[in-house]
Amino acid sequence: MVVMSKNVFSNSSFFARYMELRKDLNHNDLLEHPEMMRLLGNIEGKSVLDLGCGSGSYAKEFISKGSSSYLGIDSSSLMIEKAKEDVKGDNISFRLLPLEKLGELSESFDIAYSSLVFHYIEDFEKLSKDIYNALNDNGVLLFSQMHPLLSATPAYQGYFLGDFFAFSSYQQEGRRDGKWFNEHVVSYHRRLSSIISTLSRSGFFVENVVEPIPSEEALMEFSKLQRDLVRPTFLIVKARKITSFSCS
């Protein structure tokens, strides 16, 4: 996980280096993506909205798992162009739309999926409400983001001292400025408590919260995952749109 601004993907020199990086197996492939797919469960006949789809690398996976349709949205024109070029298929579509403008979507969906994007969004309360409105009744929001323990420390992600992980400023939410590939990047730190409470306030039933732990196999593949035995890199949340409770 790294800190990036949501606009850095529209910078072509960054884009090239990012695409190079994504060639090798990494944290996302070995830890985040398998856990997301496990939590997704059966999506037979479900319509999927991918929030911050990037180059659309997961579109075909959703369709192959039986989803009836896939729409990927992203704020980067370079990413959307690449997605449209590389990923073609029935019921697969891509649209240039920042998550901040989600309210402009007229369609509704059974599943809202988002991989490692929400920590770039400043207003999570608005995003949470917009997603709730874009979902059908009983629809599912499944997202991953940088874990708050990594987004807390200004400028970088804290540091290890032997088996200890040190961080600062967890209790201070808000903007964080950092660098990746020498690009200035912006993310937003929110505490785990705020993320869950915001979803509940928006009407979501938070079904599952996961701080992924690497498998033996993943640890063999990528030794850096040892760090995830001390502190999580990712936060993953599965929440359901509940329209009403029947309580006495």
Added chain:
Amino acid sequence: MVVMSKNVFSNSSFFARYMELRKDLNHNDLLEHPEMMRLLGNIEGKSVLDLGCGSGSYAKEFISKGSSSYLGIDSSSLMIEKAKEDVKGDNISFRLLPLEKLGELSESFDIAYSSLVFHYIEDFEKLSKDIYNALNDNGVLLFSQMHPLLSATPAYQGYFLGDFFAFSSYQQEGRRDGKWFNEHVVSYHRRLSSIISTLSRSGFFVENVVEPIPSEEALMEFSKLQRDLVRPTFLIVKARKITSFSCS
């Protein structure tokens, strides 16, 4: 916050020292209790179960806030004896009962309240289900516990390096052995993700999760609270018993 075994309160020398300590304003009085009372909201006419009531110091506060009845349970006979001796009033009662035997209670309640006790309980899944069963429909569970960032590190609670807080072993859940007043004490580390997911699995709608931040006034009173501007000492959760959702 300190690590204590649930039985250490039945040790009379420990008990005396603990009672001495509780005379002065501390983290609990200035940070945990005010937040708990704020989250409690209106309890007019509600029946209250206090899980791990200790010496019953909050019983009268619940009654004065309008609750129709108060039952405090605790596993320490010394605490329950003291409570029965010191705290008398209509609709106030105390019972010697460990949380592990909550299932033996025949009554049901509108509110289950627990202050800084759950981190001593080994089986949170069972506790969560027992509380769900002890609540009336739409009943509320409000509890505080040691924050998982403090329960993670074996034997002690991590350490500060300037403005940084260092911890280890967050991802390894389970028993932690420590000392307080030279007494051997036992607590159980659970990750924040596990706590929320367990409550949801038990049928609770997690309404609010709080990692308390001290007020200006509290910081003046007790400078040690500065640490809570870096990392939380407490985790507080408010959850509601939902009997069924009406979803399409």
